[in-house]
Amino acid sequence: MTACWSGQSSPEDEQAADVERGFEMPVATNAESPVFYPVELFEQEVEGSVVLRLFITEDGTIVPESTQVAETSGVAALDSAAVAGVAEMHFAPARRNGTPIATLFLQPVHFRHPERSGLGDQP
Numbered sequence: 022m023t024a025c026w027s028g029q030s031s032p033e034d035e036q037a038a039d040v041e042r043g044f045e046m047p048v049a050t051n052a053e054s055p056v057f058y059p060v061e062l063f064e065q066e067v068e069g070s071v072v073l074r075l076f077i078t079e080d081g082t083i084v085p086e087s088t089q090v091a092e093t094s095g096v097a098a099l100d101s102a103a104v105a106g107v108a109e110m111h112f113a114p115a116r117r118n119g120t121p122i123a124t125l126f127l128q129p130v131h132f133r134h135p136e137r138s139g140l141g142d143q144p
Contacts, residue, residue, distance in 0.1 A: 043118040047077045047126060050113055056106030056130050059098045066134040069094030071103040073128045079121040081114040083107055091127055103130040 071094045076087035088107050090100050115124040 045116040047081065047112040047115045047124065050111045055109030056103055058132050059102050062096065062098055063134060066137050067096060068134055068137060069096050069099045069132050071100050071130045073103055073107065073130060074125065075107065075128050076125045077112050077114060077123060079114050079123045081112045083110060083112070094132065099132050
């Protein structure tokens with residue numbers, strides 16, 4: 022059981038403005054999410070979303086000690102699972118005018134139960 026997450030996180034209007042200035046957000050490169058849904062919460066169909074604040078170096082490496090919960094899900098175990106999964110996340114770095122750069126950004130992590138979301142037995 023894995024949590025859902027997206028590779029980009031700033032609001033659409035900020036992303037559009039950044040693209041115009043030659044800025045590209047970091048892009049997650051994991052084939053599957055390394056964030057695991059806590060089994061007990063999955064079984065109880067507890068859902069939530071966590072927003073993490075991450076710092077990525079110019080080579081796409083996460084600086085683990087900089088990771089913070091920017092917006093809590095309201096469920097400590099979901100927040101902890103999101104933070105724990107960060108160690109396994111891989112990113113292509115942010116770029117400005119084609120040059121890799123270090124950046125601080127927000128990364129949402131969504132914990133959605135397939136039965137509550139109408140997805141049946143899909144993980």
